[in-house]
Amino acid sequence: MVGVIHRDGEPLVPQVWLANRFWSRLRGLLLRPPLRGEALQALWLRPCASVHTFGMCYPLDIVFLDRAGRVLDWCENLHPWRARGCRGAFQAVELAPGGIAALAPNRGEIWQWQTA
Numbered sequence: 001m002v003g004v005i006h007r008d009g010e011p012l013v014p015q016v017w018l019a020n021r022f023w024s025r026l027r028g029l030l031l032r033p034p035l036r037g038e039a040l041q042a043l044w045l046r047p048c049a050s051v052h053t054f055g056m057c058y059p060l061d062i063v064f065l066d067r068a069g070r071v072l073d074w075c076e077n078l079h080p081w082r083a084r085g086c087r088g089a090f091q092a093v094e095l096a097p098g099g100i101a102a103l104a105p106n107r108g109e110i111w112q113w114q115t116a
Contacts, residue, residue, distance in 0.1 A: 003115045005042060005093065012103060013095070016042045018113060028094070034058050035096040039103050044113050048092040050085030053078055061099040064089035069110045076100045 001020075005013040015036075019025045025045050034057075035041040045051065051062055062075045064086035075084045077097050086092075093111070095103075105111075 001115065003044075003113050005044070006112045006114060007109060012111065013039050013042045013093075013099075015040060015116075016044050016093075016113060018044050018046070019048075020046045029060075030055050035060075035094070035099075037096040037098050037102075039095055039099040041096070042099070043094040044091065045094065046091045046113075049087075049089040050083060051078070051092050051094065052083040053080045054083075056080045059097050061095040061097055063093040063095070063100065063103075063105055063111070065091040065093065065111060067091075069112050071105045071107055071109050071111060073107070074100050074105055 001018045003016050004011050005016050059077045059079045064072045066072055067090040073086045078084055
């Protein structure tokens with residue numbers, strides 16, 4: 001399912017795939033082309049408190065959100081064959097490297113996923 005991430009009612013990331021079922025979360029970005037940079041694409045994982053880049057050939061930027069979509073923390077440039085989690089996270093957004101710099105998230109702000 002494809003949608004858009006909104007912040008304060010404004011579109012933030014224009015093309016976002018929702019992975020909210022076991023198999024879609026398990027597959028994640030494996031065997032898919034790399035996400036486009038400049039925060040143009042993302043993968044929203046729900047539920048998800050931690051991510052890994054095992055089997056990936058490129059790094060990712062990760063934003064962790066709580067159940068309400070509040071930004072808790074982020075990780076820039078998570079290299080292949082690494083893992084990262086966040087206490088209290090219920091959702092995670094995976095972006096191409098440089099996505100966090102482009103979006104400049106603030107802890108506590110709310111991100112929402114909506115169908116396109």
